[in-house]
Structure formats: C-alpha cells, structure tokens
Amino acid sequence: MNLTEKLIELRRKSGLTQQELAEAVNVSRQAVSRWEMGDALPSTENLRYLSGLYHVSFDYLLNDSATEPEAPPKEAARSLPWKWIALLLAGALLLTAAFWWVSSVHRAKEDEGKPIPIEDLEQKRIAPEDEEDGFSLEDL
Numbered sequence: 309m310n311l312t313e314k315l316i317e318l319r320r321k322s323g324l325t326q327q328e329l330a331e332a333v334n335v336s337r338q339a340v341s342r343w344e345m346g347d348a349l350p351s352t353e354n355l356r357y358l359s360g361l362y363h364v365s366f367d368y369l370l371n372d373s374a375t376e377p378e379a380p381p382k383e384a385a386r387s388l389p390w391k392w393i394a395l396l397l398a399g400a401l402l403l404t405a406a407f408w409w410v411s412s413v414h415r416a417k418e419d420e421g422k423p424i425p426i427e428d429l430e431q432k433r434i435a436p437e438d439e440e441d442g443f444s445l446e447d448l
Contacts, residue, residue, distance in 0.1 A: 310372050312346040318362040319344075333357055 330337040342348035
C-alpha cells in the first residue's frame with residue numbers, strides 16, 4: 309500500500325472529511341485532495357502531524373511495504389512518571405497543609421479559655437534612657 313492509499317484509509321477510519329483534516333493540519337482542502345490523488349506529497353512537518361493524529365509511526369506512512377500500522381513511540385508515556393510524581397508531591401503538600409491547619413485550629417480551641425501561667429507572660433522593663441517627659445520610675 310502506498311502513501312496515498314494509506315492517507316485515504318487512515319482518514320476514513322478516523323471518520324474525518326477532507327475539509328476536517330485540512331482544518332486540523334492547517335492546510336487547504338485542495339492540498340489534502342492532492343495528497344490523496346498522488347499529485348503532491350505532504351511536507352515532513354505535515355507527515356509528522358498526520359502520524360500523531362492517526363497514531364501510526366512515521367515509518368509506516370513512508371514505507372510502501374509496511375502493511376500494518378505500527379504504533380509510534382509514545383513520548384508522553386516516557387514523561388508520564390514525572391507527571392505522576394509531580395501530582396503525588398502536590399497531593400502530599402496539600403494533605404500536609406490541611407493537616408497542619410486542622411491541628412492548629414484544634415490546638416487553638418483547646419487553649420481557648422485556659423489561664424496563661426504567669427511565667428509565660430513577658431514583663432516589659434523600662435530602661436532609664438526610655439523615660440519620657442521628665443518622669444522616672446523613681447517618681448512612682
């Protein structure tokens with residue numbers, strides 16, 4: 309099967325019209341028609357796009373002796389673990405923040421209404437250089 313036959317078969321299996329394919333690839337409908345008639349060849353960029361669109365390898369499109377579409381190498385599958393790791397880290401961060409917030413609210417409710425020990429209160433001492441308006445601690 310040659311390239312033109314493959315392009316027709318893949319487009320039909322995908323349920324696309326020539327116009328819909330043209331809009332997806334960002335070419336004219338006439339360009340798609342010329343590809344399918346064998347009057348013109350798609351550019352390398354368009355072949356790469358078609359390969360991804362139809363989920364076939366680039367080699368399948370160009371190799372006339374290839375009879376069955378081979379799945380293209382999935383770059384997304386290689387990057388998938390990183391997406392999962394990022395998603396898991398974001399989830400862990402979210403759970404940690406939620407736990408911290410709940411525990412701080414719970415602690416605040418527990419401490420509400422309890423007397424504060426005198427040892428925990430800070431005493432403010434006034435140094436002699438902090439005296440204002442001529443008053444001193446000795447005047448008291």
